[in-house]
Amino acid sequence: MTDVEPDFFSDPELISEAKSYFNRLRSKCPVLKEQYHGSLMVTGYDEAIDVLTRKDGEFSSVVTNLGPIPPLPFEPDGDDISEQLDAVRDELPWAAYFVCFDGKKHVDHRALVTSLLTHKRLKQNEEYLIGLADRLIDRFIAKGACEVLSEFGHAATTFAISDILGIPEADRPKLLDLIGAPPSQLDGDAAHKVGPDPLIFLKELFDGYIRERQENPGPDLMSELAQSRFKDGSTPEPEVFSIVARFLFAAGQDTTSRLITMAVKYLGDDPELQERLRQEPEHISSFLEEVLRFDPPVKMVYRLAQKSTAVAGVDVPAGTVLNVSLTGASNDPRHFANSEAFDIDRPNVRDHLAFSRGVHGCPGAPLARLEARVAIERLLARTAQIRISEVHHGPADARNYRYEPTYSFLSISDLHIEFTPANKTPQG
Numbered sequence: 065m066t067d068v069e070p071d072f073f074s075d076p077e078l079i080s081e082a083k084s085y086f087n088r089l090r091s092k093c094p095v096l097k098e099q100y101h102g103s104l105m106v107t108g109y110d111e112a113i114d115v116l117t118r119k120d121g122e123f124s125s126v127v128t129n130l131g132p133i134p135p136l137p138f139e140p141d142g143d144d145i146s147e148q149l150d151a152v153r154d155e156l157p158w159a160a161y162f163v164c165f166d167g168k169k170h171v172d173h174r175a176l177v178t179s180l181l182t183h184k185r186l187k188q189n190e191e192y193l194i195g196l197a198d199r200l201i202d203r204f205i206a207k208g209a210c211e212v213l214s215e216f217g218h219a220a221t222t223f224a225i226s227d228i229l230g231i232p233e234a235d236r237p238k239l240l241d242l243i244g245a246p247p248s249q250l251d252g253d254a255a256h257k258v259g260p261d262p263l264i265f266l267k268e269l270f271d272g273y274i275r276e277r278q279e280n281p282g283p284d285l286m287s288e289l290a291q292s293r294f295k296d297g298s299t300p301e302p303e304v305f306s307i308v309a310r311f312l313f314a315a316g317q318d319t320t321s322r323l324i325t326m327a328v329k330y331l332g333d334d335p336e337l338q339e340r341l342r343q344e345p346e347h348i349s350s351f352l353e354e355v356l357r358f359d360p361p362v363k364m365v366y367r368l369a370q371k372s373t374a375v376a377g378v379d380v381p382a383g384t385v386l387n388v389s390l391t392g393a394s395n396d397p398r399h400f401a402n403s404e405a406f407d408i409d410r411p412n413v414r415d416h417l418a419f420s421r422g423v424h425g426c427p428g429a430p431l432a433r434l435e436a437r438v439a440i441e442r443l444l445a446r447t448a449q450i451r452i453s454e455v456h457h458g459p460a461d462a463r464n465y466r467y468e469p470t471y472s473f474l475s476i477s478d479l480h481i482e483f484t485p486a487n488k489t490p491q492g
């Protein structure tokens with residue numbers, strides 16, 4: 065092996081091999097400059113936490129969706145680029161969504177969401193999630209086989225967030241079709257093609273939902289959102305509600321459906337674990353945490369150094385993009401003993417960084433955990449033996465899985481399984 069690493073942001077081989085790449089980089093140095101875009105790869109646990117939890121004003125989230133691509137539309141000048149950045153913020157991809165905001169503006173917009181995703185609302189939603197999982201399983205149980213992402217995970221998560229938001233039942237199948245796989249990131253200048261707002265296709269629909277709920281509020285989350293105010297009592301610009309609602313709709317859908325699909329992959333590949341979880345469903349939550357640690361659905365988030373600083377002794381000039389590898393951090397053997405083993409009993413399993421950390425840490429994590437737990441509980445309860453389809457994915461010692469061409473997400477394209485329905489005797 066040569067010492068020259070491939071370009072993580074364009075090499076298709078690294079899509080499924082990202083973890084070994086991050087492990088390799090970490091063993092050289094947990095904060096390392098890559099040569100293609102001049103950005104820093106942060107692959108260590110402590111180092112990632114340091115970047116994600118620095119005080120306001122040091123690292124900006126403005127680049128958090130695409131990282132070093134496209135490059136900044138200005139040449140960083142000096143040890144503090146805050147003013148240069150403020151001048152171009154609105155032109156940067158995804159800048160309309162509060163995940164890219166910083167400081168007070170971020171806190172104000174995030175509060176609109178966190179005050180709505182309450183424990184009480186999730187608890188009320190659990191019944192619906194159980195019924196939903198069972199209805200989806202009913203559709204494929206008799207054939208003893210299914211493609212997990214399209215027939216189960218995708219629908220379970222899209223309908224779950226639709227229900228919480230209060231999207232009319234009649235519109236849900238249409239939304240299921242509209243929201244497909246994440247956009248390719250490896251297709252030449254794909255980042256430019258994504259454009260300033262990749263969720264624009266949802267705008268008209270969500271503008272309409274918010275207008276309706278401002279006139280006739282119901283008991284759903286979008287109605288509350290449409291009536292909400294910032295903490296200081298001021299009213300957000302009218303389009304803010306629609307932007308927040310469509311981001312909420314999209315943010316958790318794909319990530320959670322890939323988590324469910326990945327979890328089923330582990331079950332299919334490990335009959336003993338599968339049987340243990342059927343006997344001891346109380347361990348399904350820690351199983352899912354280990355899936356999140358081992359294979360985080362978001363491989364990387366990104367930050368931009370607004371001021372010159374250092375991370376783990378490495379100089380970080382203002383204007384540097386830091387690629388914070390949630391996969392690298394969550395597989396760092398300095399924090400997770402025997403990190404290469406998939407072990408649902410590890411005591412610190414919830415320390416993983418799959419939901420990031422700090423002020424941008426995922427506010428949808430409790431919902432994602434609930435959706436995934438219910439989906440896996442119901443699937444295990446309704447089946448006696450889940451097997452990975454060898455026709456589609458090859459034999460146990462040479463599996464073949466496809467992933468979407470994105471460097472930010474670990475996004476399995478399809479997962480075909482076979483199983484024995486629970487009320488039938490399993491065949492050997």
Ligand code: HEM
Binds near residue numbers: 315316360390419
């Ligand atoms: C397994 C499922 C999920 C994973 C792995 C995940 C992961 C993440 C990560 C890594 C971030 C932080 C981005 C950063 O630091 O720059 C984030 C932010 C966010 N997530 Fe999730 N997420 C999941 C599910 C959800 C769900 C179900 C929702 C909504 C109901 C949601 C809504 C959000 C929002 C609104 C943000 C932006 C927070 C902010 O910038 O303050 N996520 N998510």
